[in-house]
Amino acid sequence: MRLLTPYGLGGIAVLFASSGPERDRLIACLRDARNRALLTTPLAPPRRGALWIEGTLFDEVLVVDRRDGLELHVHGSPRLLDELALRFGPWEPSVSSPAESLLMAAMSVAQLDLALEQSAYDFAAFLAALQREPLAQQKISLAAALLRSCVARALVVPHRLVLAGRQNAGKSTLFNRLLFSERALTGSLPGLTRDPLREVTCLEGYPYELVDVAGAGEAIDSIDAKAQARARAEQAAGELLIVVDGSLGPTDQDRALWSPQAVVVVSKADLPPAAWPEDFPVDLRVACADPASAGRVRAALGAVLQKRRRLPVAGVIFGPAALSEEQWCSLRAAAGAAGLDSA
Ligand SMILES: Nc1nc2c(ncn2[C@@H]2O[C@H](COP(=O)(O)OP(=O)(O)O)[C@@H](O)[C@H]2O)c(=O)[nH]1
Ligand SMILES: [Mg+2]
Structure with missing residues (x-):
């Protein structure tokens, strides 16, 4: 049923x-x-x-x-x-293929283009035909399919980004702009963000799971201390979007959060800037207070992330690709069997 x-x-x-x-x-x-x-x-x-x-x-x-x-x-x-x-009995899937489910749930034109392109292919048949090729040719075809699939998966599976930085840095304001909505409470009162908020949005066509959490700082009560502990747990498990108040500059805590994978966004670019240490890299400067900045901020961050992740312009990928976890596993197993490293 x-x-x-x-x-x-x-x-x-x-x-x-x-x-x-x-x-x-x-x-x-x-x-x-x-x-x-x-x-x-x-x-x-x-x-x-x-x-x-x-x-x-x-x-x-x-x-x-x-x-x-x-x-x-x-x-x-x-x-x-x-x-x-x-x-x-267990519910049968109401859609018959991963491409069809993406077609139903597409959040961006790029996802829709990919879904339409991929629904013209039968991935299982493609993989079976590929495995009948001579080994040398198989390796070339599998390597190309792995590359295409990495891009396809980036278009399908949201990339998790956890906001980080001190209280009042502007994390929730940025979160709201990226979502085009007033999803999180914002304001100068510290401790406004408590339970982690998660939302998926597409930036430059690629899906991201954004997680807004409590900022680091002095805990005003035990609830705030718990919120900060939850934030640290989220941050330890995800890639970071470190938000630094540009009118104050980075703190030692911001430095401790930094890693080469982290993206550093300097907020409040409309205010007079603080002196900025040369050894602390900046990926993007934004002014987010005005809701009308949303489109600009989304496009600018989307471009930074796309470049950082070395992803092409989002859309069709010119050949069959693994969209679901199951297809991705079977492609990697075929690559492994052919002696290719698919890690
Ligand atoms: N001038 C200016 N104020 C901002 C900007 N972004 C956030 N704010 C203000 O900074 C304060 C703290 O913002 P919020 O997003 O709640 O910070 P969070 O604690 O890091 O989540 C709020 O009063 C915001 O209106 C910005 O780009 N420019
Ligand atoms: Mg907040």
């Missing part, structure tokens, strides 16, 4: 049982308002019913009998869906 709506996100979930035994099994569990077997025929008007399983009323449902199967509208709670999955 397929789940046609996103798992656990809506008040109502739509399930689909295609014709045959799957449909019969479901119909056997349906009762009408008078507790009789629910009779339905393809293209009959939608009917209200009750879903009974093992003598228990599970849910009140809407039954839509379509030509190619039965649609069941149930309540969308994850708990109910899990119980139903136990009885009716």
Whole structure:
């Protein structure tokens, strides 16, 4: 049975049982308002019913009998869906390929272009054909597929960036601009950001998971101290976007956070700048206070990140590529078997 709506996100979930035994099994569990077997025929008007399983009323449902199967509208709670999955087998994916799922969920034109390009290929068939080539040719083809797939994966899997820097540096303001929304609380009061906030956005076509966390500084209470500890844990597990208040300059804490992978953004470029130490690299200077700066800030940071990650202009990649984890694993296994280093 397929789940046609996103798992656990809506008040109502739509399930689909295609014709045959799957449909019969479901119909056997349906009762009408008078507790009789629910009779339905393809293209009959939608009917209200009750879903009974093992003598228990599970849910009140809407039954839509379509030509190619039965649609069941149930309540969308994850708990109910899990119980139903136990009885009716695990949900089949409602889309048939990774390219198709990217097509449904694309957040940028570049992702959409990639999804359209990749849906014209059958990756499994491509990989099988490639493995029948003579070894020398196979190695060349696999190396090219690995390269394409690295770019494709960068277009599909959000790259995690955790904001870091002292309280009031402007982290949450930057986070909001990058998201085009007032997602995080901002202000001159220290300790405004507590639980880590995570959002995905596309910059120059590539997806990023941005994590806004509490800033480093004096903890005003035990809640703030815990928030700072959570921030350090997030920062230890992700690549850093260090935000430094340009009117104050970097602190020893900023220096301690720095690594060659970190991206340093100097905020408040509209204010008179502090003296800046020569040995502390800067990747970008921004003025974020005005929401109208969002487009500019997003484009500038997107370009810095794209260059840092050595990624091409986002879009089509001119050949079949691994989009899902599963495809990526099978490509790497094939490369390993052919004697290529795919790390
Ligand atoms: N002038 C100016 N003020 C800014 C800028 N970015 C942030 N601020 C202000 O700095 C203060 C702290 O910002 P916030 O984003 O909450 O800092 P956080 O503690 O690092 O998350 C707020 O009052 C912001 O309005 C900027 O680019 N220019
Ligand atoms: Mg904040």
